[in-house]
Amino acid sequence: MESQPVTAVDVAIIGAGWYGLVTARTYLRLRPHANVTIIDSDSTVGGVWSKERLYPNLVAQVKLGFFNYSDTPMPGQGATRSQLVTGTMIHDYLSKYAADHDLLRRIRFNTTVERAVRCGTRWRLSFKDSKDVMETGKLIVATGVTSKPHMPVAAQTTNSLTVPIVHSRDLGTSYSMLQSEKIQNVVVVGAAKSAYDAVYLLLSLGKKVTWIIRPDGAGPLAILPMELFGRFNSIAVASTRLMTYMSPSILNTDGSLYRFFHRSRLGRWCVGMFWDTVTYLSHRHAGYGDGDHVAGLTPEMNNKRHVFG
Known part of the structure; x- marks a missing residue:
């Protein structure tokens, strides 16, 4: 029986x-001589922002300065008129980050981990469509929650019908096909952010788009406004320390501000008024009251409980 080639590394990072x-x-800063494999x-870095997933008008709805590593500012070239970060900017930023810190040579692209098995004090990884085996002392899974597409089962009405089915994950690689004049009618299934972007x-x-939501x-x-009160970026507001007191959290239960906002009548009234105002601004921005076709996109909430953000 032919033995499988085994590669031994100190740290394996998936993603x-x-x-x-x-x-x-970070690991290499602490242990520069460690054998780290990603x-x-x-075929490129970036995860959901890899080159294969990019397409025109893909924007992160985040202002420049709020979507980068804390020690590495993102260059402003390519930002929208409102200083929003584009998908291309994010991919280029992550590619340069990997190159600047000598990570590209450590990345094994076009490789899918099919199985990870604990073997004593080490991990053994096997890969899809490959006989290679990797053993590692430490295993770090950084695959996120949007790596595997969930495809609905679509029944064909006739054997000769061939309708292309594309997941939002593959909009980048399918962009040229979608541009074709032969494709005039498209059905979008789902109601997450990727569905909004696809529509x-x-x-x-x-x-002509038919949008189906279960x-x-x-x-x-x-649908949140890009700016609150006409001047403050929504993501920037959410990133302030004050926002940590606007929503109840088990990680923030001490201090005078917490006691004011969550244990006094005036403070709780202020919290309630803040979220009522944000809700009003969001509904007005989204235009939920402009017609039945838009009203159907109104988020559903359980009225039996209070929802604070």
Whole structure:
């Protein structure tokens, strides 16, 4: 029986996205001579922001300065008129980060980890469509929650019908096909952020879009305004320390501000008024009251309990 080739490393990191890259860099800062290998199924770094997943008008809805590593500012070239970060900017930023910190040579691209088994004090990894085996002393999983597409089962009405089915994950690689004039009508299934992005992209291509959202579940994703009160970026507001007191959290239960906002009548009234105002601004921005077709996108909430953000 032919033995399987085994590669031994000190640390194996699955995923070359935001967390995989910074994990590798941090570990190497502490142990510069460690044998660290990053494994990723794509052909470039970035995870959800890899080159294969990019397409025109893909924007992160985050202002420049709020979507980068704390020690590495993101260059402003390519930002939108409102200083929003684009998908291309994020991919280029992560690619440069990997190159600057000598991580590219440590990445094994186009490789999918199929199985990870504990063998004594080490881990043994096997890969899809490969006989290679990797053994590592430490295993770090940084695959995120949006790496594996969930495809619905679509029944064909006739054997000769061939309708292309594309997951939002593959909009980048399918962009050229979607541009074709032969494709005029497209059905989008789902109500998460990727569905909103897909609908917007298809409408910008001049397609007729039918949007299907299942009746059960939590309803569509909330449409938040890019700016609050006409001047403050929503993500920037959410990143302030004050916001840690606007929502109850078991990680923040001490201090005079906490006692004011959550244990006094005036403070609780202020918290309630803040979220009522944000809700009003969000509903007005989204235009939920402009017609039945938009009203159907209103997020569903359980009225029997209070929801603070």
